[in-house]
Each structure stands twice: as C-alpha cells, then as structure tokens.
Amino acid sequence: MTADTTAGQEAVQVVDLSVDLGGRPVLRGIDLEIRPGEAVVVLGTNGSGKSTLIRTMVGLLRVSRGRVSLFGTPAPSFRQWHRVGYVPQRITAASGVPATVQEVVASGRLSRRRLFRPLTAGDRAAIDDALEVVGMVDHRKHAVAELSGGQQQRVLIARALASDPELLILDEPTAGVDLSSQSVLTEAIRERVARGTTVVLVSHDLGPMDSLIDRSVVLRRGRVVYDGPPHAAQTHAHVHPHGHGPDEPGWLPS
Amino acid sequence: MVAVMTLFELEFMQRALIAGLLTGLAAPAIGTYLVQRRLSLMGDGIGHVAITGVALGLLTGTAPVLTAVVVAIAGATTIEFVRARGKASGDVALALLFYGGIAGGVLLIGLAGQGAATLNTYLFGSLTTVSPTDLWIVVALAVTVLVVAVGLSPQLFAVCQDEEYARVTGLRVQALNILIAVMAAVTVTVAMRTVGLLLVSALMVVPVATAQQLTRSFRSTFLAACGIGVVACLAGIITSYNADVAPGATIVVLALAGFMVAAVAGALVRRRRGLVPPLPDEEPEVHVPEPAAHLVSARHGHAHDPKCGHPAIEHGDHVDYVHDGHLHAAHGDHWDEH
Numbered sequence: 001m002t003a004d005t006t007a008g009q010e011a012v013q014v015v016d017l018s019v020d021l022g023g024r025p026v027l028r029g030i031d032l033e034i035r036p037g038e039a040v041v042v043l044g045t046n047g048s049g050k051s052t053l054i055r056t057m058v059g060l061l062r063v064s065r066g067r068v069s070l071f072g073t074p075a076p077s078f079r080q081w082h083r084v085g086y087v088p089q090r091i092t093a094a095s096g097v098p099a100t101v102q103e104v105v106a107s108g109r110l111s112r113r114r115l116f117r118p119l120t121a122g123d124r125a126a127i128d129d130a131l132e133v134v135g136m137v138d139h140r141k142h143a144v145a146e147l148s149g150g151q152q153q154r155v156l157i158a159r160a161l162a163s164d165p166e167l168l169i170l171d172e173p174t175a176g177v178d179l180s181s182q183s184v185l186t187e188a189i190r191e192r193v194a195r196g197t198t199v200v201l202v203s204h205d206l207g208p209m210d211s212l213i214d215r216s217v218v219l220r221r222g223r224v225v226y227d228g229p230p231h232a233a234q235t236h237a238h239v240h241p242h243g244h245g246p247d248e249p250g251w252l253p254s
Numbered sequence: 255m256v257a258v259m260t261l262f263e264l265e266f267m268q269r270a271l272i273a274g275l276l277t278g279l280a281a282p283a284i285g286t287y288l289v290q291r292r293l294s295l296m297g298d299g300i301g302h303v304a305i306t307g308v309a310l311g312l313l314t315g316t317a318p319v320l321t322a323v324v325v326a327i328a329g330a331t332t333i334e335f336v337r338a339r340g341k342a343s344g345d346v347a348l349a350l351l352f353y354g355g356i357a358g359g360v361l362l363i364g365l366a367g368q369g370a371a372t373l374n375t376y377l378f379g380s381l382t383t384v385s386p387t388d389l390w391i392v393v394a395l396a397v398t399v400l401v402v403a404v405g406l407s408p409q410l411f412a413v414c415q416d417e418e419y420a421r422v423t424g425l426r427v428q429a430l431n432i433l434i435a436v437m438a439a440v441t442v443t444v445a446m447r448t449v450g451l452l453l454v455s456a457l458m459v460v461p462v463a464t465a466q467q468l469t470r471s472f473r474s475t476f477l478a479a480c481g482i483g484v485v486a487c488l489a490g491i492i493t494s495y496n497a498d499v500a501p502g503a504t505i506v507v508l509a510l511a512g513f514m515v516a517a518v519a520g521a522l523v524r525r526r527r528g529l530v531p532p533l534p535d536e537e538p539e540v541h542v543p544e545p546a547a548h549l550v551s552a553r554h555g556h557a558h559d560p561k562c563g564h565p566a567i568e569h570g571d572h573v574d575y576v577h578d579g580h581l582h583a584a585h586g587d588h589w590d591e592h
Contacts, residue, residue: 058422059421059422060418060421060422079424081422081423081424082423082424084422086419086422088416088418088419095290095291095292095414095415095416096289096290096291096292096294097286097289097290097414097462097466097472097475098466098469098470098471098472098475099411099415099471099472100470100471100472102471103411103471103472103473104415106408107408107411107412107415107416107419107420107423108423110408110409110412110420110423110424110425111423111424113408115405115406115409116405116406119408141470141471142470143470143471146470159419163423179573180566180567180573183566183573187559
C-alpha cells in the first residue's frame with residue numbers, strides 16, 4: 001500500500017475496509033481519508049452502511065478486511081481516546097437508575113481520568129464549558145430521562161465535547177431533534193470547526209448543519225459512490241440516483 | 255430497654271450486627287450498578303449457584319464461606335460471558351445454571367450428611383451461626399466490595415449507563431463487566447449469613463428501587479440505597495432476635511415496607527412536580543397574534559440567539575424567539591414579527 005507512507009497526517013484513514021455484521025457484508029472495500037480540520041458528512045439511505053462505517057472508525061465493530069487508523073495509529077492499538085469525541089445515536093432506553101445531566105457529561109472526562117481519583121478542578125471546568133456550549137447549564141441537576149429528545153441529544157454532544165477532542169464523530173445528531181435544539185447543536189459544532197476540530201457526522205437529513213460541511217461522502221450498499229464537495233443536488237441524488245456519468249466530479253464508478 | 259441491652263452484650267449478636275451493617279452497605283452498593291444495567295435478577299442467579307459452593311464446603315470440611323465465594327465467582331463470570339455474547343439461547347443457559355446450582359447444592363448437602371436445618375441457615379440467614387472466622391472473612395470481602403464500588407464509581411457508572419460510549423473513552427469494558435459480576439458474587443457470599451442465599455438479591459434490588467422513588471441522580475440513589483440497606487439489616491436483625499424468626503425474611507419484609515412508603519411519597523412528589531411548566535421545547539400556550547406578511551420589528555436592538563434567555567420555539571422551517579408576548583425571527587440584518 002502506498003498510502004502507508006503518508007498515514008501519519010490523517011485524522012482518520014480507512015483503507016480497503018470491509019465489515020460483516022451477522023455474516024452479511026455491510027461495508028465493502030471502503031477507502032477514505034479525513035484530514036485534520038475537515039468537516040465531513042457521510043450520507044446514505046438506511047442500510048447503506050453509514051452508521052457501520054463510523055462505528056467501525058471508533059473501534060466498536062470488528063474489521064473483517066482492511067484497516068482503520070486514527071491519527072496515524074492503527075485502530076486496535078490506538079490508546080489516545082481523549083482525542084476522539086463520539087456521539088452515539090440517542091440512548092434508546094433510559095438506564096434503570098436515574099442520572100443527572102452533569103453525571104452523564106462527566107463520563108466524557110473518563111478518557112482523561114485515572115482510576116481511583118476524584119474529579120479535578122480542570123475536569124469540572126471542562127464539564128461546565130461543555131454544558132455552556134450546548135445551553136444546558138440550567139438543566140445540570142435534572143434527570144436525563146426527564147428531558148426532551150433534543151435536550152438529551154445536547155447532553156450527548158456535551159459529553160463528547162467534555163474531553164476537548166480533536167476529532168468529533170457523530171451518529172445522526174439531528175435525527176428526531178426539534179429545530180431549536182438543532183440550531184444549538186449546529187452552533188456548538190460550528191464553534192468546534194472554527195477551532196480546528198475535525199468533524200465526521202452521519203446523517204440522512206442535514207438540516208441546519210448543511211452550512212458547516214465542507215465535504216460529503218455518499219455510501220450506497222456499503223460502497224463509496226460519491227466523495228467530494230457538498231452541493232444541494234447530491235443530497236437529493238443519493239436518494240434518487242439519476243444516471244450520473246463518471247465525468248461528473250466526485251462521482252465514483254460503482 | 256433491658257432486652258435491648260442484653261442483645262448488644264451477646265457476642266454472637268455483636269457479630270451478627272457487624273455482618274449486618276456491612277451487608278446493608280455492600281449489597282445495595284453493587285445492586286445499584288446491577289439495577290442500572292437492568293440485571294436486577296443477576297444476584298438471584300448467583301445466590302442459587304452459591305448453594306453448591308456451600309454444600310462443597312460442608313462436604314469437604316472447608317469453611318463454607320470460602321467455597322461459596324469461589325463457586326459464586328465462577329458462576330457470576332459464566333453468567334457475564336453468556337450475557338455479553340447476547341445469544342437468544344443465553345436465557346436458557348442461565349436457567350440451566352441456576353437450577354443446576356440449587357439441585358447440586360441440595361444433593362451435596364444430603365451426601366455430606368447434613369439435613370434441611372443446616373441448609374435453611376444458609377438459605378434464609380441465621381444469627382447464631384456467624385463464627386469469628388466467618389466474621390473476619392465477611393469484613394474483608396465487604397470492605398473490598400465497598401472500596402471498588404465507590405473508588406471506581408465513575409468508570410462503573412459509565413459502563414452501566416452506556417456500554418458502547420464507555421468503550422470509546424478507552425475503558426476496558428469487558429474487564430469492568432467481569433469486575434461487576436465478581437463483586438456481585440462476593441456480595442452474595444457476604445450476605446449469605448445475614449439474609450441468606452435465596453433473599454440476597456432482594457437486599458441488592460429493593461433498597462435501590464426504594465431510593466429512586468425520590469432521587470434524580472445516580473449519586474444520591476447510591477447513597478440513599480446504602481442507607482436504606484443498613485437500616486433494614488440492623489432493624490431486621492434486632493426484630494428477628496426478639497421474635498425468633500429467620501433474619502433474612504425479617505430484613506426483606508422491612509425493606510419492602512420501606513419501598514411502599516417511598517412509592518407513595520414518590521407519587522405525591524411527582525404529582526407536585528407535575529405542576530411545573532411543560533418542557534421549554536413545547537409550543538408555549540400563549541396566544542400569538544398573526545402578523546402581517548412582512549412586519550419588521552421596529553428598533554429591535556437585541557440580537558436573539560439560543561442562549562439569550564428568550565424561549566426559542568420552532569416555527570415551520572426556522573426558529574422564533576418569544577419576546578414580550580410576540581415572536582421575533584431573524585431576517586437578514588433585522589428581526590421580523592411572526
């Protein structure tokens with residue numbers, strides 16, 4: 001692989017990645033490089049493999065072929081998890097014991113904390129900042145289960161921001177989120193992008209986040225079919241393909 | 255009063271009360287994590303398996319507490335592996351393990367020449383049988399469980415709250431899961447002499463269920479559950495001495511009575527909380543007059559943003575801000591009345 005020599009500089013490097021789930025191939029031969037500071041959206045219909053792709057990036061799924069590197073380190077031996085902020089799809093079921101917004105966001109500091117140590121002043125300041133960015137300071141003592149869907153999503157973003165990550169990976173951050181929360185989330189992410197954070201997000205409906213994306217990747221049936229600048233047409237086109245030729249920029253032969 | 259004085263002077267009662275105090279702390283502490291990850295019945299399963307451990311001890315002449323803790327840890331680790339694989343057959347595998355544990359235990363106790371009376375002291379607890387050696391083992395095990403449950407609480411909380419997220423923060427999730435299972439097994443053994451193997455799970459779950467009727471945070475649930483556990487254990491042991499009944503049953507009945515009181519209190523508190531305004535994301539129920547087609551807000555110097563304090567509400571494809579009873583929407587460099 002010639003890509004090996006340049007691997008050190010990429011925030012995320014995916015080489016010839018294939019992933020099977022339950023014996024069924026979901027991703028097939030994905031090549032993707034995400035440079036530091038980029039804001040990339042991964043688009044695709046349900047079942048196109050977009051969530052699988054980013055869940056594999058953060059090491060939650062086993063790779064069946066190819067490899068994923070984060071900041072130049074192959075994912076299996078990557079240890080600097082404080083550099084990565086992950087926002088999963090919203091908690092489907094609340095856990096059995098109540099937890100406050102503050103407690104959930106504090107989990108975001110775990111990648112920087114040592115065992116058997118209390119929260120430091122630095123940890124507390126980072127938690128406060130993260131709550132401030134998503135506008136949830138007033139709700140810090142509230143039980144997460146009592147919040148609306150949009151507010152819960154803000155809590156998950158605050159948790160990811162609490163470790164001050166260089167790479168922010170979000171799975172469907174705007175799905176089922178009310179418009180006012182969407183604009184809060186967009187501003188929070190825009191602020192991170194302005195500070196040089198690399199952002200990768202999965203979506204099938206960008207909404208207000210459209211304005212901060214500088215590259216989009218479209219998946220169809222587990223393969224990359226488009227990788228290039230975002231423009232309004234292709235968010236539509238990936239759902240309704242209309243005989244694009246290889247001469248159009250960004251479209252890859254499938 | 256005289257009865258209470260003599261009770262505290264009896265050496266076996268002193269040992270029973272120390273064991274009860276530690277059990278009352280340790281069982282709800284680990285129970286909070288089990289309830290959080292919805293494994294409330296795991297303690298029950300481990301208790302069943304531990305019966306075989308007790309029987310092995312009686313059969314071989316070793317201290318039953320030691321053999322029980324070894325067998326319980328083996329059983330708990332097996333349960334955790336079956337759970338982590340998440341296969342549909344795992345449910346059946348667990349049932350086989352539980353019933354195998356009881357049946358094996360009863361069989362081995364029979365072979366050891368011990369009758370149902372001996373078995374009963376392990377199933378439902380027994381005040382008189384806590385020997386000084388037992389007490390030292392119980393103290394060491396309970397202190398270990400408490401140190402881990404409190405010291406590693408941020409990590410254990412994260413794993414029980416959102417396992418996948420915990421993995422992405424670099425936590426060793428599988429090791430922590432096994433640690434929780436092992437701690438549950440140790441706690442079962444600690445509680446064996448006080449509440450007994452068949453009722454130990456109740457002491458792990460009922461105080462947590464009681465606490466969360468009135469709490470909103472994990473931390474307060476954890477602390478309240480431990481407090482409730484201690485009160486139930488100590489009161490149950492004293493009552494059981496006076497009434498001459500098995501301590502396990504007394505402790506669990508007291509804990510359940512506490513739960514009912516808390517459930518009623520919790521319902522009343524929630525009804526009062528229900529009177530607070532609806533979630534801010536919902537449409538405010540104020541009458542907002544329809545604006546003209548394009549009505550520019552005159553001399554509106556304030557720039558709304560999500561943090562300005564004016565309630566933000568959804569209006570079709572954009573966000574409006576409620577300002578003195580009417581709605582403002584951003585439009586280029588000015589604000590429209592909506």
